[in-house]
Structure formats: structure tokens, C-alpha cells
Amino acid sequence: MARLTEDNVRLAKEIIGRYPRPRSAMIPLLHLAQQQDGYVTNEAMVHIGELVGTTSAEVYGTASFYEMFKFEPVGKYLVNICGTMSCALMGSEELMHHAEHKLGVKAGGTTSDGMFTLEHAECQAACTEAPCLQVNYRYRFRVTPESFDSLIDDLSAGRLTAEIPDHGTVAKVLQHIPADRGVGAVPPESVTEAPAWLDGKAAL
Amino acid sequence: MSGTYAHAPGFIAGDRPKIVTSRFEYEDSYTLQRYLATDGYQGLRAALGRAANEVHDEVRSATVLGRGGAGFPAGTKWGLTPQGVYPRYLVVNGDESEPGTYKDRLLMERDPHQLIEGCLIACYAAGLSQCFLYIRGEMALAQERVAAALNDAYAAGYVGKNILGSKFSVDIVLHWGAGAYVVGEETALIESLEGNRGMPRLKPPYFPAAIGLYGQPTIVNNVETLANLPWLMLNGAEAYTAIGTKTSPGTRMVAVSGHVNRPGVYEIINGITTFRDLLYKEEFCGGIRNGNQLKAFVPGGGSAPWFTEDQLDIPFEGPQAGAAGSMLGSGAVMVMDETTDIPAAALTLTRFYAHESCGKCTPCREGGTWLERILSRVVDGKGTMADLDQLIEVGTSICPGDFPHASNAKLGISAVPFPYKMNTICFVGPSAYAPVNSALVLFREEFEAKIVKRNTIPVTAVGVAS
Numbered sequence: 013m014a015r016l017t018e019d020n021v022r023l024a025k026e027i028i029g030r031y032p033r034p035r036s037a038m039i040p041l042l043h044l045a046q047q048q049d050g051y052v053t054n055e056a057m058v059h060i061g062e063l064v065g066t067t068s069a070e071v072y073g074t075a076s077f078y079e080m081f082k083f084e085p086v087g088k089y090l091v092n093i094c095g096t097m098s099c100a101l102m103g104s105e106e107l108m109h110h111a112e113h114k115l116g117v118k119a120g121g122t123t124s125d126g127m128f129t130l131e132h133a134e135c136q137a138a139c140t141e142a143p144c145l146q147v148n149y150r151y152r153f154r155v156t157p158e159s160f161d162s163l164i165d166d167l168s169a170g171r172l173t174a175e176i177p178d179h180g181t182v183a184k185v186l187q188h189i190p191a192d193r194g195v196g197a198v199p200p201e202s203v204t205e206a207p208a209w210l211d212g213k214a215a216l
Numbered sequence: 217m218s219g220t221y222a223h224a225p226g227f228i229a230g231d232r233p234k235i236v237t238s239r240f241e242y243e244d245s246y247t248l249q250r251y252l253a254t255d256g257y258q259g260l261r262a263a264l265g266r267a268a269n270e271v272h273d274e275v276r277s278a279t280v281l282g283r284g285g286a287g288f289p290a291g292t293k294w295g296l297t298p299q300g301v302y303p304r305y306l307v308v309n310g311d312e313s314e315p316g317t318y319k320d321r322l323l324m325e326r327d328p329h330q331l332i333e334g335c336l337i338a339c340y341a342a343g344l345s346q347c348f349l350y351i352r353g354e355m356a357l358a359q360e361r362v363a364a365a366l367n368d369a370y371a372a373g374y375v376g377k378n379i380l381g382s383k384f385s386v387d388i389v390l391h392w393g394a395g396a397y398v399v400g401e402e403t404a405l406i407e408s409l410e411g412n413r414g415m416p417r418l419k420p421p422y423f424p425a426a427i428g429l430y431g432q433p434t435i436v437n438n439v440e441t442l443a444n445l446p447w448l449m450l451n452g453a454e455a456y457t458a459i460g461t462k463t464s465p466g467t468r469m470v471a472v473s474g475h476v477n478r479p480g481v482y483e484i485i486n487g488i489t490t491f492r493d494l495l496y497k498e499e500f501c502g503g504i505r506n507g508n509q510l511k512a513f514v515p516g517g518g519s520a521p522w523f524t525e526d527q528l529d530i531p532f533e534g535p536q537a538g539a540a541g542s543m544l545g546s547g548a549v550m551v552m553d554e555t556t557d558i559p560a561a562a563l564t565l566t567r568f569y570a571h572e573s574c575g576k577c578t579p580c581r582e583g584g585t586w587l588e589r590i591l592s593r594v595v596d597g598k599g600t601m602a603d604l605d606q607l608i609e610v611g612t613s614i615c616p617g618d619f620p621h622a623s624n625a626k627l628g629i630s631a632v633p634f635p636y637k638m639n640t641i642c643f644v645g646p647s648a649y650a651p652v653n654s655a656l657v658l659f660r661e662e663f664e665a666k667i668v669k670r671n672t673i674p675v676t677a678v679g680v681a682s
Contacts, residue, residue, distance in 0.1 A: 038411035077413035079395030098473035137318035140479035183359040193376035215382035216264040
């Protein structure tokens with residue numbers, strides 16, 4: 013339950029600086045907040061509103077539209093089993109039943125030890141590798157009941173922490189634009205002229 | 217195919233031409249080192265050696281069709297920006313979520329520099345002063361690979377200020393999505409990029425090229441579309457149009473999933489490769505699993521009306537697929553064999569679109585939900601014959617008039633060509649109805665069987681004969 017940490021504020025300001033308007037950074041900042049606390053807290057949304065110049069209600073208005081943002085704690089591992097056509101054709105409904113049995117929760121539920129939240133997901137763009145699932149948005153392909161069980165056992169035993177970070181960590185590599193290389197963002201109203209290279213001549 | 221393009225990168229002699237997947241065979245295909253060793257950033261260098269409008273003309277004459285779904289030529293799209301209005305932006309649509317589709321994810325994960333180079337060529341040609349690369353939130357690896365590639369490309373002088381020491385300067389900003397199918401619609405993508413709920417904008421204006429991001433001229437291009445540009449710049453429009461047909465030149469990536477022996481993503485030749493080639497040839501999917509019969513297939517992503525064996529000889533050519541009652545869409549084929557429970561299969565798609573409705577248009581918000589509820593009831597063996605009429609009535613409230621469908625010789629029906637009329641501002645609502653309509657037109661007896669026999673096979677039986 014926290015505002016963004018000093019490190020995250022620094023990162024947030026770097027991200028905001030890339031956009032012609034600060035509000036465009038809202039979704040990336042919400043990801044930072046979720047990475048920090050595992051879910052998006054009210055305090056973080058107030059803080060994001062201050063950083064991008066909107067009310068916290070507007071931040072919540074945007075955040076609540078998107079599936080990935082959670083507003084209460086979820087398991088350390090969010091297990092999303094795809095149920096759209098290609099996966100359904102290859103047995104994802106059976107996989108979901110198996111997963112519910114293995115974890116002892118229904119889809120949408122979290123195990124009592126807070127380790128796993130199980131969700132029914134829509135198409136995850138791995139249709140030829142059906143049925144597929146994601147754990148904290150890291151793929152597992154052609155999942156069988158047996159491979160599901162060993163995945164859960166490995167996660168429980170902490171054997172996959174290097175590959176699969178805790179819920180909220182979206183990308184382990186972030187973009188950084190070096191100060192001496194970046195062009196920099198300016199508000200659209202302060203640009204009136206055509207870019208320099210549109211002068212009818214080759215750039216090189 | 218042999219000889220003519222043996223010099224071209226990506227073309228393996230005696231094999232199919234590869235324009236966008238040429239580096240996929242390398243383990244380290246995503247690194248700058250590999251990219252530079254395989255003609256990387258040479259297309260950019262070639263482009264910068266010419267005036268921007270010449271580069272634009274080259275792309276226009278190559279007729280690079282948009283690979284996101286609508287198939288609108290990129291060069292023409294770039295030309296829709298109003299004269300003298302700046303700044304102009306490039307927004308890259310990497311929010312790939314159409315059921316069955318995942319070519320863009322592969323292009324971002326396996327060859328991120330090719331995409332970056334494509335973005336740079338587009339920005340140069342169309343005078344776009346900043347690029348936003350919007351990647352679907354759930355694609356963690358793609359985000360990591362593109363972020364790492366951008367960091368390397370900035371450090372090496374390929375992106376940012378005075379690219380390759382020239383007067384061309386542009387930033388590429390990686391932007392993260394957060395899970396919403398509808399954001400793949402280009403005006404919704406722009407709303408999302410402005411920090412709003414990702415709801416499509418009212419039309420007109422029809423093209424963000426006129427009024428887009430922050431009200432400025434904005435080009436929204438799909439990942440695969442842009443990935444074609446480095447090859448095109450290096451080899452020229454003539455080489456590009458020599459592959460495929462006049463109206464559908466080049467190649468395209470198609471993901472084939474479901475009941476085939478070798479599901480996968482294949483780079484096929486536009487306008488020439490047919491669905492029969494793709495599903496049955498050994499170099500592609502190698503036939504239906506277990507020697508089973510083909511029952512139906514979705515030819516262009518979950519939104520597309522279904523085809524059956526009657527349409528197998530149609531090539532990947534937009535107008536031909538349209539005349540036959542469907543579309544090529546986003547390059548995704550989902551195959552159902554004879555064991556498939558058709559109403560249950562249709563439900564998995566309708567449920568998807570009902571779930572993904574943003575709620576802005578009533579016919580979609582209400583209609584999608586009702587289609588899902590009624591269809592669920594039928595699939596669960598609790599439906600009535602009146603439910604089938606109700607499905608059509610709800611569908612007609614989303615899309616008035618005859619909904620496109622394929623012809624069928626056995627049933628003695630002829631095709632209703634694409635596209636449909638719609639009472640919504642985007643394609644999510646019609647897409648909820650497309651699978652229902654196709655399934656009802658082509659396989660009505662399966663719905664009736666569920667009703668008459670009180671067939672209570674649960675949804676779990678997709679893929680199992682009922």
C-alpha cells in the first residue's frame with residue numbers, strides 16, 4: 013500500500029519525458045505501480061495522477077479498462093489458461109478442469125497460501141502451440157496435465173524464479189534512451205514546420 | 217521458384233521466398249550482431265540515400281498491403297496525411313490479439329531490429345517525427361526483446377538524433393499495453409496511447425492519417441507491414457511485386473492452428489498459395505490430424521466467416537476471399553476436423569468477442585452478451601428452436617441485412633460476399649456474430665440435434681464428436 017518509491021518516481025519521470033503529453037505515460041506507470049506492489053493500489057493511482065497531471069479518478073478510469081491491472085492482491089503466480097478457439101480445439105477446457113483440481117481453486121480464485129491465482133484467459137497469441145498458458149505472462153506451450161503438474165511443482169519449489177518473476181513484473185528489460193542520442197518529445201502545438209529531412213534531397 | 221532472386225536476402229534457393237522470416241533460422245536472430253551480419257540496416261541506408269518522397273513512391277508502387285486485417289496499402293495510407301500539417305506520428309500496432317493470430321509476436325521476439333528498421337523507413341518516407349511502438353501487454357518476451365534491440369540500436373546510432381550521421385532524426389518509444397483486444401482497432405489504439413480507456417473513436421474521420429494521436433496526422437501500421445520495408449528498400453519494388461500477384465504482391469505470414477498435422481506460422485506467397493496448399497502440402501501443415509476429414513476452417517482470424525472444403529482452392533488474395541464470403545484478415549487459419557462440436561467451437565469465439573466488447577456501442581455491448589448467453593444455453597442442451605431464430609435476430613441487430621457466408625454445394629447455398637453492414641463503430645460486435653452465423657448457415661443440423669436430443673454434452677467436448 014504505497015505511493016511509488018523514489019526509484020520508481022525517477023523511472024516514471026524518465027518515461028513521462030518520452031511522450032509529447034504526460035498523460036500518455038499513464039499505462040506504463042500503472043505497470044510500474046503493479047510491479048512495485050503486485051497490484052495497483054489506491055495510493056499509487058493518486059501518485060500517478062499527480063505525476064501525469066490528472067485526477068486519481070481518471071487514472072482509475074483508465075486502469076479499470078484493462079485486464080492486466082489488478083486492484084487487490086493476487087497470487088505470486090498468475091496462471092492464465094487460454095480458452096479461445098484454437099486452444100479449445102486442442103483440449104484447453106479439460107486442462108482448466110485439471111488445473112482447478114490440482115490447485116484446489118476455481119478459475120478466478122487464489123490458493124490459500126497466496127501462491128497461485130488461476131484465470132481463464134482469452135487468446136494469448138500462441139495458437140499453434142495449443143493448449144497454452146501463461147504464468148505472469150511467460151508462456152508454456154502444448155500443456156498436458158502432466159506438464160501442468162510439474163510446472164506447478166517447480167514454481168512451488170522456487171525452481172523457476174530466474175525465468176518467471178513475481179506477478180507485476182512485465183518486462184525484465186526496459187527501454188532507456190541515452191540523453192545524448194534521444195531527440196526528445198515536444199508538445200504537438202510547439203511544432204509547426206516540416207521535419208528537416210523533407211527537403212526533397214537525400215539524407216545521406 | 218528459382219534463380220531470379222537468389223541474391224536477395226531471405227530467399228533460399230529451391231525454397232519459398234522469405235521476406236520477413238529470413239532470420240528465424242538463427243538462434244540469435246534477435247541480436248544486433250546477427251542483424252548486421254545479415255544485411256541489417258542496409259535498407260535504411262539505401263532509403264536515406266534517396267529523397268523521402270522517392271522512398272514513399274517506391275513503397276507505393278510495391279503495393280505493400282496492410283497485414284493487420286483490412287489489407288489497405290501502406291503507401292496509400294501514408295499519402296492520406298493532410299499537406300503541411302506537422303507533427304505527424306507513427307504508431308505501430310503490436311497489440312496483436314485476434315484469435316488464431318501470432319505473426320507479429322514472432323516478428324517482435326525473433327527479429328526486433330527488422331521491425332525497428334521498418335519503422336525508421338516509414339518515418340523517413342512519410343515525414344513522421346516520432347514513433348510509438350505499442351506492444352501488447354501480455355507479450356513479456358516481445359517487450360524485452362524489442363526494448364533490448366532499441367537500446368542497442370540507439371547506442372549504435374541507428375535510432376535517435378542524426379541517424380547514420382544524416383539530417384534524419386527520430387525517436388522510437390516502446391509503449392506497453394495492458395490487456396484489451398479492442399485496442400487493436402486503430403482509433404482505440406490511439407485512445408489507449410493517450411492514456412485513456414481503449415475505446416474506438418466515432419467515424420468520420422475514417423483515417424487517423426487526418427486526425428490521430430493528439431489530433432495530429434498519424435499513421436497506424438501493423439508490425440508485419442513495417443517488417444516488409446527493409447527488404448523492399450534493399451531489393452526494390454520490382455523484385456517485391458515479382459513475388460505473388462499484381463493485386464497481392466509479396467508474401468504474408470499465416471498461423472495455422474487446430475486439427476492439422478503441423479500447426480505453425482508459415483510465410484506464404486500472396487495471391488498464389490491456396491488454402492489447400494497450406495493445409496495439405498507437406499511443406500506446410502501436411503494434412504488433417506489422424507487422417508480425419510476437414511469439417512470447416514476459419515480463414516482469417518476469429519472475426520472471419522468460416523469456409524469448408526468447397527473453398528480450399530481459393531488463394532490468399534483479398535478480393536477472392538471476399539467474393540467467397542469471408543476475408544483474409546490477420547493471417548490466421550483455424551482448422552476443425554470431423555470430430556469438432558461446431559456449436560461449442562463457435563461459442564469459444566463468440567464468448568471471446570462478447571468479453572472483449574468495450575461497451576461503447578449498444579448493439580455490441582448487449583448483442584454480444586446475448587449471443588453468448590443464448591448460444592451457451594443451446595450448447596448445454598437447454599436450448600429451444602426459438603433460440604436459433606433469436607440468435608439470428610440479435611445478429612441482425614448488430615449487422616443489418618444478409619451476413620456474409622460461404623457457398624456450399626451440398627446444402628445448395630450460394631455465397632453472400634464480404635463485407636457486412638454494421639450498426640457499430642468497430643468490428644468487435646460483428647465479430648461476435650460471425651462464428652454464430654457461419655455455424656448456423658453451414659451446420660444448422662448440429663444445433664437442432666442439440667435441441668431435439670437434449671444433448672447435454674458440455675462445452676468441454678469441443679473436438680469430440682457429439
